[in-house]
Amino acid sequence: MPEQILRMTGVTKRFRGVMALKDVHLELQRGEVHAICGENGAGKSTLMEILSGVHPHGSFAGDVVFEGREMRFRSLADSEAEGIVIIHQELAVVPQLTVAENIFLGHEVSRFGLVDEAATHARAAELLASVGLDENPATRMGELGIGKQQMVEIAKALAKNVKLLILDEPTAALGREDSDRLLALVDRFRSHGITCVLISHKLREVLGVADRITVLRDGAVVETMRADDPETDEGRIIRAMVGRPLDDLFPPREPDIGDEMFGIRNWTVVHPHDPGRVIIDDVSMHVRAGEIVGIAGLMGAGRTELAMSIFGRSYGGETTGEAFKRGERIELRTIREAIGHGIAYVPEDRRDDGLNLLASVQSNISAAALGRLATRGLVDEVRERKVAEAYRYKMNIKTSSVAAITATLSGGNQQKTVLSRWMFTNPDVLILDEPTRGIDVGAKYEIYGLINELAAQGKAIIVISSELPEVIGLSDRVYTLAHGRITAEFVRDDLTQELLMRHMAAEKS
Ligand SMILES: Nc1ncnc2c1ncn2[C@@H]1O[C@H](COP(=O)(O)OP(=O)(O)OP(=O)(O)O)[C@@H](O)[C@H]1O
Ligand SMILES: [Mg+2]
Helix, strand or coil, X not given: CCCEEEEEEEEEEEECCEEEEEEEEEEEECCCEEEEEECCCCCHHHHHHHHCCXXXXXXXXXXXXXXXXXXXXXXXXXXXXXXXXXXXXXXXXXXXXXXXXXXXXXCCCEECCXXXXXHHHHHHHHHHHHXXXXXXXXXXHHHCCHHHHHHHHHHHHHHCCCCEEEEECCCCCCCHHHHHHHHHHHHHHXXXXXXXXXXXXXXXXXXXXXXXXXXXXXXXXXXXXXXXXXXXXXXXXXXXXXXXXXCCCCCCCCCCCCCEEEEEEEEEEECCCCCCCEEEEEEEEEEECCCEEEEEECCCCXXXXXXXXXXXXXXXXXXXXXXXXXXXXXXXXXXXXXXXXXXXXXXXXXXXXXXXXXXXXXXXXXXXXXXXXXXXXXXXXXXXXXXXXXXXXXXXXXXXXXXXXXXXCCHHHXXXXXXXXXXXXXXXXXXXXXXXXXXXXXXXXXXXXXXXXXXXXXXXXXXXXXXXXXXXXXXXXXXXXXXXXXEEEEEHXXXXXXXXXXXXXXCCC
């Protein structure tokens, strides 16, 4: 008989204007991996924030019983004291601090009131080893890739003697390899009796690692299924999530490809702080009007650096090479210049380069094209609201109002807000960096439809994605990038995952 570790009953949570959770019932067994799936805004993060005390006792209705005792958490610290640790959708690391400092932030290893450096270092090294991370604890957090930062966060959870680990979309920002490593770790935790809740939009992953899956829709539980039930597959999860079957993951499209819209030749970019390191190496590529071009590469291949260097040198030190728009030489020295040439870049990390979370949804949407809304130098707020409403409808952004503060939107809906911003600049060349990160399957279909629509209007589109099925499903043509170089180019009909993988993993010559 499996032992129950947690029972949440009748959980109901209301935010101003939004009913986020309705009478939710959730039971977890000790040592299971329990996945929670649902559309953007379904209430997944909110449910876990209640479980971990982010939303304190009294701010919601219902009961939380952990290890047989009723819990009344007032803060994260309260739930941590019981062995419940949440790793949030948006990582909360401090890039300027070292790995060891990040791990022990708030509960330093001390002796006689002083931080014991040597002990901290040794304990951190031990914890890093336990998650299979071979890094010096003295390394600054900011120097690690996001996959490794994620592992450090988990090491940090282990330092707190975790019984129940909650991972909110831990692999959303990770490539295949990093994801597999993280999931293997979850698997190992299970064998040590640690219970794990995993929120993810990657259903293949969910089916690979979870014992049971609970699906939320509009704040209510639709069903809990066992992963080893022969009836359980991606189709069943999707039906439960969206309330209807979704037969195709990509909308149909008839490409109508015109002349070259944008291109770069011999594009070389060096590291911003280390002129000896070439990050983008002699890249030549182009995209035609009406064409969708994919860029596939492993983490660290230079995909984002390439895109940002094109977008007004927002990445890189010395940059050489030529850029062309409709066959004419253009300069792209600043972001303003790039926008002026009709280039838009939707960044991969919506927090760092994208949204102002404290501003309203409508001002985030209009931010990159205020000129289109200004009359006599003032932003026309009525028009701004109308535009935002139009995108809210088009992209199906779930919010109580376009005047709402962006931080109150669910992760996926924040992503849709960034996409809206750049669509509103009405660019000729749109560079999308991981456009569907954290977006649910149904909404992905809608976003692909919008990308197709833009291509049909004659825009040139470049899509960077770690999801190979996405690259293959969307692109007319694909470049593979490895170590900052283009290693191959394929047209739609030749595309297979194996072929792309082979050229993404090309050795450095
Ligand atoms: N602080 C808040 N204030 C107001 N509304 C909120 C707040 N936090 C969440 N919400 C609303 O509650 C609902 C559920 O949000 P939640 O973040 O739990 O969704 P989610 O299932 O995690 O979605 P995603 O897959 O996009 O991360 C959404 O409608 C969201 O806008
Ligand atoms: Mg969420």
